[in-house]
Each structure stands twice: as structure tokens, then as C-alpha cells.
Amino acid sequence: MIESIDQLLLLFAATARFAPDDTVREVLGVAQKRLLVLRYRWLQLNKPFVVAIVGLSNVGKSTLMNALLGDKYAPAGNYPCTATPVEFSYGEQLKMTVHLANDFVRPQWSFTDTTELLNRLMLVADEKQKTTVDEVSRVEVTAPLSMLQDGLVLADTPGFNAVQLDERAGTHQKTLDTYLRSRASQVFWVVRAAFGVDKMEKAFFERFLGELCDDIVVTGSESLDETQRLRWRKRVAANLRGYSPRFHFVSGLDGSEARRAGDLAQLDRAGICNLETQLRELAAQAVREQVLKNGVVELTRQLGDWARTYWADKAQTSGHFWNPPEWATLAENCKADERFQQLVAQLDVPH
């Protein structure tokens, strides 16, 4: 698959270079960008699948983490507090490893219960412990959690946009940015039902939507009925033109309570079960693979449709839409691969 994507990228690039006008260049530019996203995600297939839970300070990321993972795994409080990304992955033992930004030495601790872990986490991740956070690039926690057994890694991240009071103002945002760019396979965006989406959130969305983020988790949704949820989704979607994220309406508070009590019905009502299913599906490599394949097929179908219309409108009688040498290579390569033949057929522009 990666070879096909690379071959397509070469074709797009070569065609754009000799394109007759800016429209073609622009459209191919968009196609390249979309394909690069698919390519990036394809390369992530064999890596640990890191889902970053992202959102404003105090929006309820940590509560949501607790609803998903059970027990108290994330430090919470009513001030901007998680200062460093914390990754949770599967392990027989409760362990915590601290990754430092410029060092290969990784301090590690083992725990017998989550209280010890939480205390240690607070020391490293809490904003109040200023001295330690500077050099920490991320913290990894392993725990025997069934949800993470398939290789899913869940990451709690520093909230942004709250006013930081120390001299390192703005560091949360930077830590988050660096982290998302370097570690995250996918982003789940947490917003609070009661507060909607503000200007800063929208700006941040637009930087990551499409590339890393397909999912918006609306927490605190217990206060919304079905109609209200629909209106909520419509209003926000109308303001994120050009993207079609999935919306998950959940209640972090009800969820974490249900998790503590082991009440599965309540957990389901809180929307946590659906969210968990979505996460598990994404964590399954085969599912992600299929999604990506479909993505490439869909991209070539749409692009081919556009190219044929464009070429017909131009009433071109001579010349080729696609760069001939690259097209020839593509045609040559596709003989061996059935799927590839479909892509090529979809892209073909008769001349």
C-alpha cells in the first residue's frame, strides 16, 4: 500500500509541476495533502497507537480518563494542573517511566496500588511542582487494564488556554504542540457541553482537524437530551466548515462513578461504552488498515471524477492530463496488484 501511495504522490507532484494552470496545481496540492495524511497514518500502523485526549484546561480530560480507565489515574483539580503528557498503556505491573527531553536515562518506579502511582504522578505532572516539569517530555504508565490490552495507548495531555501564572507562561501549549506532532497517532478532542466551543478552541481544531483529529468528545452531556445534542452538533459542525468530525456525547462524571461502582448499564448511559468501542476499534490494526485503504480508494475516485470533468470542460484534444512518464510507471506497477488497478482505473483521464 505504501508503494501505491508513494507512486500516487509522485504522479501528483509531476503532474502539478507541468500543470497548465493554477486550478490543477491547487487541486493536486489538496490531494497531496490528504494523501500525506493517509500516508502518515499508514506508517503509524505498526507503531503503538497513541490516542491523545486534548482540550482546554479543566474541561474534564482527567475525569474522562478516569471514566475510561477506572480508579483514579489522572491528577485533577480546579486549576490548570496536568503540565506534561501522561501515556497509559498495558502492562502486567503498575509502573511509571519518566521520559526526559534531552537524556536517555529514564527514571522508573513500580507500585502496588494506584494511590502510590497517583502521588508520584502528582509530583511529576502537577504544575505546582515547577522544578521537575521542564525536562520531562512525557510520562508513561503501564497498568493491567483490559481496555489497553490490544496495544492502545491513551494519553492525558496538558490543558491549554488557561492563564499560566509562573515565569514559564505558555509552556503548556508548547509541550502539547510538540507532543502532538511527535507522538500522537490520533487526537480525541474534549469539549464541555455546557460551554460550547470558543475562538481559541476553534483555532486549535483547525490546526489539527483532518490531520490528527476525527473525533470530538462532548463531555458533561448528561444535561442534554437527544434534540439538544442534535442541535449542539449542528451548530458546532456549521462552524467547522470543510470537516466532518465524529461527535461522542458522554458524561465523564457519571462514567467515572459508574466505573467505580462497576455499573455497566450506567457506564453505557454515560456514553463511555460507545467511546470505548470506538477506541478499541481504532486500536485494532486491521480496522485502521481498512479505513486507510478505503480512504485512498475514495480519494482517487473523487480526484478522478474531478479530473475528467475538468479535462472535458477544457475540451482538450491533445496532450495528457496526467504526467505521461509517471502515469506509465503507475500502469506498469498496477499489473501485479489488483487493488492498485482499481485506483488507476478511477484516476484515468481519457485523452
Added chain:
Amino acid sequence: MYDLTDQMQRIETITWAKKIRELLAKEGQQSAVDAVNDAITQFEADKVTIAVLGKAKRGKSTLINALLGRTDDVVAPIDVLPASSTISRFFSGPQEVATVHIAKEGKDDAKSIPFASIREYVTEECNPENRKGVTFVDISAPFSTLDPNVVLVDTPGAGSMHEHHDALLHAFIPSADAVIFLVTAQMPIDQLELELLGKIRAADIKKIFFVVNQIDATTPQDLSDAIEHNAKVLASVGIHTSITHKISARAAFEGKPGNGGLDSLVTEIREFLSVNRLTAQVDRLRSRVENIALPLLTQLDIKLREGLCSSTELDAQISQISESRKEMERQRVIVDREFLLEWNSAIDYFEQQLGKIQRQTQDHFEQKIAATSKFNIDTMKAQLPGLIRSDIDARIRPPIEELEQRLDACAQQLQRSLPYLDIHSGGGVSLRKLTDEEIKKGLLKGAVGLILGGGLPVMTASITAHLAALAVGVAVSATWNPLTWIPAIIGSLGITGGSAVATPVLAFIGGPVAMAAAAVGVAMVPIAWNKSRAKLKADLPSVARDFIAEVFDVIRTVKVRELRKAGELLLREYRLKTEKQITETEATLETIRTQRPTETQLALLAQKREAFQEVMKALPPART
């Protein structure tokens, strides 16, 4: 209602404002006259305008309903989504009347609507993106708990995803006498709320009631944490709150016992009204009128000073300006060349350093890989891109700081060559250069005179704009510090959310290093790094070397080149502006010379100025 002295002061204040309005009318300043009229009308209505401000979904409309003593949300609709999309003003009156003001072809069109239709005009749901063009809605009724002297104002949420709300809101803020600043107990104060406070303070509004809402949706511990945090944030921007009201607007609206804690807020508002009503209103009228009139007074001043000069003096000024201009022209080539030379040589030096760092980085990783055992090579492989990235980030920092200092010095040097249009107190203008002392002290503020080329603020703006345009995907904020342009860029290059990055040039060059590395990494990893361990160990150094080279290549070919270009663009823009302004000044002087104002005209001008100054000073200080 008022005692005699108070009445006197009211009348004096109105007379004062009307005199200024008259002077403005004589000058033909219609828009200024209109603005003063608005201020006077508001003052004469003898009502204190109290606006409820805050982000979206903080419970502003719920609080309004509670303060009005309403049991339904007909007049101030409430929704689970951001509801209010316009300014609603609430008055106490004998009958239920609602008037919608709509901007139609530049004119205000008012129409009366039944209470039941208010929702159709004031909500985002029924009037999306304000397609109906509503500017504001006035609602009056015998509201049971509304003080007849108060106009209560509901506003759209600040900083929401609906951007037209902010425009309406910002235009309205200056006409408020006092503000109820509403935050939620569930979230700490954020950047957008600080921005809103900035707007309130810029409008010179002295009284802010701080209110934390939604206390019923949080624990006492979280509430006190939030209040403590907020107080610290406010103190950091110089706002000291003695009282924060803790309320639940919803509980009050629903008529729960305890009135949602609203009573303390209402008491403070009452106290404010009884003690400060007149003072607050006089203050507001004065500061609004002064803000409108002062620019015109300055204009008058300049005109008069010019007119007072004799023909010989004028000739002297004109020849002085044209001499300075010639002199500047002569020096210009040199100044420009020096600027570009220094700008580029700073960048050249930085590029040399880049080469050095590249070699150091490569050596460092060669050794590191050599020291890694074959069994750990897989781990090493996985970590390498990250390690390289942070290694480069750390190494690149000192030379970038040095580069920054040199570019800063460069700009200062250019500033020294800025022509300064001096307006002498004795009359007349001349063109000269600023002394170092003046540059340091920041002459720009308060001095009479114009720095041509827009001075540093304009330069800063253009540097900021250029760098921002070059740094792809980085949002620009509108603020900059006029005297130190380097820190200025920090703000403007900060990532959305107003965060400051360590150094601006680092943000510009270094920030994207990570992204450059990531882009390169995507391309390289699959091709080169899937190998057997032995082969990997043998090949890894060269792969690492190539990877490092690619990253530095991106910095060199993209970032450094853009920085070079920025120097030229900056210079060109600055020169163009200077040229234009000198030409304009010369033209003005030329006009005055050929059409000398007569003695009578001059006397009239002097009279006008004097009258103006007299009136401006005449307002007696407000009683305390």
C-alpha cells in the same frame, strides 16, 4: 432625588459637553458631534448603564433574568447553546415595550415588537450570523426588581466561535458605566477573559463587579481553588479584587431559597449607585467627550503654530526640510546598505554557526550510535528522530539568541536615521534626527511631533507582519510593544492562545525545526530503517547523518532565506512610507506659504484654540 449641589454639577457637566459639541460642530466634525450627542443623551437620561459581560455560556442571560425578577426567559432567552447574539438593554418602564433597532442602508430603523417575538431577534438560533442586521434591542417593562435608575444590559458571549458577536460587543463596551464581569466556577480564568478585561479597561470603565457563577456545579474546595487562582491572575495584570461574589444565577432564576447568593451582589450594586451614581456618570461623560475631542484640539494646535510663523520663517523651514531631505537622500544609500549589510552579515554568521552545529550534531550521534550495543540498536532506531530533534533544538538556541541581538541592534541603527518632524512650541516645524537619549526614553509617547515613516510602531508592525506571513501556520495577534520590536514578535508569533515562546526568532527558525524534522522523518523512516540489526548498526550513522542534513537543509533553504527577504521588505516599506510623509509635509508647508492666513484668520484660529482649551479645562472635578 439629588440635592442642590448635585443638580448644579449635572447641569455644569451637560453645559460643558454641549459647549464642546458646539465647537466640534463649527469645525464641521459631524461624526464627533454625533458621538458627543450619544454621550449627552445617555447622561441626560440619568441612568447608570450596567452591562453583564463574560464568555459564552457563563450564565449572563440567566443572571439578567434573575436581576429583573423574571420567572421565564421571554425577554432574555436561555439555551443549552450560546443563545444571545445581540445587545439587549433593559429599562424600567410603565408598559411592556420592546424595540428592535436594525441597521438598514446605513440608517437606524426601529420597530416595535411583542415580547413573544424578542427571541426571533436576539438569539443565534433564530437569527444566525445576525442576518436580520440587528444592532440592539431596547426592552422596557415594570420589572419588579430593576432599579429605575439602572439600565441593565445583556451581551453576547465574548470570544465565542461566532465571530460577529465580538464585533458587536467591542463597539458597545465604551457606553457602559459599570460592568458585571461573569466567570464560571468550573473553569479557571483564560486568555479570552483577560482579553475582554483589557477591552473594559481600555474603555476607562472604573467599576467592575466580579462574579463567579455556577457555584452549584462545583465543590467548595474547587470553588475556593478557582477564586484563589483567578485573584492571582487578575493581580498579575494589575486588577485587585476585594470582593468576588459567589452566585448561582440558575438557583436565583428558579426562585430557590437563598436567592442563589445574589443578594450580596445586589447590595454592592445598590451601594455603588447611592454613593457613586453621579460621580460615575460624570466620569463617563467626561472621559467619553475628551476621547472624542482631544485629537481635534491637537490638529488645531498644529495649524495655529504653522500659521503664526512669518513668511521668512516658513521659507526657512521649507528650505531646512528640503536640505534635510537632500542630506537624508545622500545618506540613504549608505544607511540602507549598512542596514542590509549588517542584517545579512548577522544571518551569514548564523548560517556559519548552523554548519558548525550540524557537524557537532552529526559527530555526537555517530559516537552515540557507535557506543550503542547491537541489541539496543532497535530501540536506538526508534528514539533517534526524537533525540536528534531535541538535540538540535538545544544546540541552535544560543546562536539564535545572538542573531536576535544583532538584528535588534540593526533595527535600532535604522531607527536612528528616522527623520523626526519637530513641532516647535514657538511655532514652526523642522526635520531632524532623534538623539540616542530620545530613542531610549521613548520620545514617541506624549511628545508633540511626528516620527516619519510611522516610527517604530509602524516598523514593528511591518516586521511583525512580514515574519508572521512567512511563518506558515502561525497565528498573529494584534499587539506589539512599540519600542522593542524583538519582544514584540514573541507575542505575534506565539501559538494561538497567546503563549509566549522563548525567543521570537527561535519560534520562527527553531519552532518549525520540529516540524521540518517530522516531515523529513516521515519520508526517511520506511525506506532506510527496516533492516537487520547488524546492517542497521552499520547503516544507522549514515542514515542519521542524512536525516540531520535534511533538517538543516530545510532551515537553510526555507527559514534563513525568508529571514533575509524580511530585511529587504522591511527596509523598502519603511522608505516608501517616509518618502510619502515628507512629501505631504512639504506640500502642506507650500500651501501655507502660497495662501498665507490673514491676520483675522490667525486671530480666529487662536481664538478657537483658546476657547477649546478653556472649555476642555472648565469642567469642575467630580465630587467624591
